[in-house]
Amino acid sequence: MKILVVDDETDVQVLFEQRFRKEIKSGEMQFVFAFSGEEALTYLNAHEQEAVLILSDINMPGMSGLELLDHIKQKYHKPPPLVMMITAYGDAENFNTAKELGADDFLTKPVDFNQLREKLKTIN
Amino acid sequence: MKKLGIHICFLLCFFSGFGQDEIIQSTRQEVDSILQLVEAEKDPAKRFELILDIYDTRVEGYPLLILETFQKLLLIAQKSKDIIAESNAYSLAGQGYRLSGDHIKGLDYHHKAIVLAEKSRNISVLSWAQNQIGHIYKDRGENEKALNLYTAAKQNASAGKVKILEVWPMMNLAAVFLATNQLDSSLFYGKLAYEKTVALRGFATQSSYIFSNIAGAYSKMGDNPKALEYYNKAINSADENHSVRYRAMAYQAFAEHFQRSRQTDSCILYAKKAIDVVHNSVFSYLAIKPSKLLTDIYENSNADSTIKYLKIYKAANDSLNNTRANQQLQMMTFEEDQRQRDIAAEKINYQNKIRTNLLLAAIGVFLIIGLILYQNNRQKQKANKILEATLDNLKSTQSQLVQSEKMASLGELTAGIAHEIQNPLNFVNNFSEVSAELVKEMVEEMDKGNKDEVKAIANDLVQNLEKINHHGKRADGIVKGMLQHSRSGSGIKEPTNINALADEYLRLAYHGLRAKDKSFNAAMKTDFDDSIGNINILPQDMGRVILNLITNAFYAVNEKKKTLTATTSAVYEPAVTVSTKRKEGKVMISVTDNGNGIPKKVIEKIFQPFFTTKPTGQGTGLGLSMSYDIVTKGHGGELKVETKENEGATFIISLPA
Known part of the structure; x- marks a missing residue:
């Protein structure tokens, strides 16, 4: 399962790689990283249908996570990847917007990686 | 001699006989009718002018009639408690006694007249009283005193309401100036007095006297034809008025003229005429001058005549100038001066x-x-x-x-x-x-x-x-x-990495705005010059400036995005760029946005305190003015703005490095 992680914090890459060290090692999960919404779209355009799940931060400079979500849900139909939104602000407004735009799940920071792992495994 | 005797007899009959009585009678009637008008008139000022009319009659030819008039006028004045009329009455008395040759009594009454005139505060009345008292000094040859009185009278007349009163002091000044040989002044006043009298009254009772003085001036100047002309006029005028006094004075003046021109015979003739005219009359004292003249002429040639005229002179002189009278007069004059x-x-x-x-x-x-x-x-x-x-x-x-x-x-x-x-x-x-x-x-x-x-x-x-x-x-x-941001600065500059500072505040601003407005988004770009290193600044203050500029930039792009997406489908990518650069010994920190730019009409004001384009309540209007102060005053740098409308704006901080 290929998972695209989108966050403007570059250190998430190291973090994810260590948190899912075993899953990556076993080939169970494959992580790709993009550090902005634009970069994520560029990757998605180049590797259509590869990513099954997209984990995206909402607060990013430039294209926000919600905009990215909008793009993905409107333009990638076959089959639309699952999109999980992550934000530091667990407020109702962002949650509702994300839901309306078709977000499949909603995570708040700090991310509970054990919970995330369970979720990813059920999707798989 | 016989011829002369007949002549004298004729003259005497003419002046002291029935002719004179008739004149006295008619004059008295004239005066009485004037007094009636005076009594009927209640306004003292108008009364005064009526009283002056008395002097237009021939009353001055008869001193007793003057004194009689004085008594009548005094009664009227006292009855109506009119001090102006009373003063006039005393002036009449003074003139009556003067013309009778009693200078002491005359002076006494004139003094009373002056006191009352002063009390009345009517300077026209005072002018008249001064003019009248002046005659006594004029008669006695005290020219300086006379001159002062006539001059004062003339000035008071000019300042007062009754303009005709100017005429008499002028006439008398002509006489005094003639006596003191100021001939031009004498002639000036003489002619002026005549002109004014004719102009104001149409006639002049005293014209004989005026002509006589004018003639005297011409005579002393040596203008004999003019002198003769005026002497004749003086004599004619005196004749017309039946005035013994003026006739005597005119003859005497004529005699003096002939004395000057060394026509002794004519001189004697007119001097004798002058004596004859006043012989046995109240004006007998007027014989002083002609008798003195004749005494002097005959002194070395004719002893009889000398004695005869010397006697006449002595008699006339005694009546007027005896020692006791002189002393008394001096005393009175002294007292008046004292007063x-x-x-x-x-x-x-x-x-x-x-x-x-x-x-x-x-x-x-x-x-x-x-x-x-x-x-x-x-x-x-x-x-x-x-x-x-x-x-x-x-x-x-x-x-x-x-x-x-x-x-x-x-x-x-x-x-x-x-x-x-x-x-x-x-x-x-x-x-x-x-x-x-x-x-x-x-x-x-x-x-x-x-x-x-x-x-x-x-x-x-x-x-x-x-x-x-x-x-x-x-x-x-x-x-x-x-x-640091909330603390007021330490005021001490410290070496600071401007790139890190700018980056930190860029992120702070971005997330700050995002926290407030979820829909907000903009591309953040940085272009840092790594060669800058540390520069000496007040980090919290400069951070505040950078934060302010970045917040403004984000606000600008957000506004543009809102308006564009609301009206058109145009693609707009809001972007804010923070860049640093070392250039020519300076460090430049630029904050660029691609918003709407700053309109020309407000660009002058953006650094002024309290200027804001934000809606009320959203901005204090202090951000840029504070930033400006921090950059210029706090760091000796410059804060400039470059903008193009609809394309964006760049704020450039330039600091000395």
Whole structure:
């Protein structure tokens, strides 16, 4: 399962790689990283249908996570990847917007990686 | 001699006989009718003018009739308590006694007239009284005294209401100037007196006297034809008026003229005529001058005639100028002078009093003005105090506003800061958690004896610890920055990495705005010149400036995005760029946005305090003015703006490095 992680914090890459060290090692999960919404779209355009799940931060400079979500849900139909939104602000407004735009799940920071792992495994 | 006798006899019959009685009678009637008008008139000023008409009659030819008139007028005056008429009455008496040759009584009455005239405060009346008393001194040859009195009379007449009164002092001045040989003045006043009399009254009772004086002036000038012309006029006029006095005076004057021109026979003839005219009349004292003249002429040639005229002279002179009379007159004159001096002293006293009063009044006025000014000044001081208090209030309000501007920007940042702190803290937590897992795993691998794997994990652990450290420092920096931002600056410049500072505040601003407005988004671009290194600045102040510029830039792009997406489908990508550059010994920090730019009409005002384009309540209007002060005053730098409408704006901080 290929998972695209989108966050403007570059250190998430190291973090994810260590948190899912075993899953990556076993080939169970494959992580790709993009550090902005634009970069994520560029990757998605180049590797259509590869990513099954997209984990995206909402607060990013430039294209926000919600905009990215909008793009993905409107333009990638076959089959639309699952999109999980992550934000530091667990407020109702962002949650509702994300839901309306078709977000499949909603995570708040700090991310509970054990919970995330369970979720990813059920999707798989 | 026989011929002369007949001549004298004829003259006497003519003047002292029936002809004179008739004239006296008609004159008395004339005077009485004037007195009737005077009595009927109640206005003292009009009365005075009527009284003057008495002198237009032939009354002066008959001193007794004058005294009779005086008695009548005095009764009228006292009955109506009219001091002007009373003064006039005394002037009449004075003239009556003078013409009778009694200068002592005359002077006495004239003095009374002057006292009353002064009391009446009517300067026309005073002029008349002065003119009349002047005659006595004129008759006695006291020219200086006469001149003073006539001059005063003329001045008072000019200043008074009754203009005809000017004529008599002029006429008399002509006589006095003739006596003192000031011939031009004499002629001037003589002719002026005649012209004015004719102009104002149409006739001149005293014309004989006026002509006689004019003739005298021409005679002394040596203009014989003119002199003769006027002497004849004088004699004719005296004849017409049946005036014994004027006739005698004219003859005497004519005789003096012939004496001057050395025509002795004619001189004797007219001198004798002058004596004859007044012989046995009330005017017999007028024989003094002609008899003296004849005595002098005959002195060396004809002893009989000398004695005859000497006797006449002595008789006439005794009646007028005896020693006792002279002394008495001098005494009276002295007393009058004394009185006049007293009056003058009193006048000076009065003037001094007025002056003192005026001075007091002036001081009073100055005091009042001073008080008003003092009051004004006090009020102004009060107003000043109020203004000062208001100014102090404004200053403290302004400093409060500046403080609240700081706090407002801090408030905006709070959410952003929370996010910024949350991220590193998450990393710290995650990396420490994952590290703990890694250590367990490492122990397992150690048991397995998998050395390579242990090494890899150890490397990860080192990396994680670095990450923990990094993110811990990052959170620490943010907290410190926040504290710095809310603290007022230490005022000490310290070496600061301007790139790191700009980056930090760029992120703070971005997240701050995002926290407030979820829909907000913009591309953040940085272009830092790594060669700058550290520069000496007040970090919290400069951070505030950068934050302010970036916040403004984000606001500008957000506004443009809102309007564009609302009206058109045009593609707009909001972007804010922060760049640094070292250039020509300066460090430039630029904040560029691609918003709508700044309209020309407001560009002059953007650095003014309280200027804001934001809706009420959204901006204090202090951000840019504070920034301007920090850059220019605090760092000796410059804050400039470059803008193109609809394309964006660039704020450039340039600091000396």
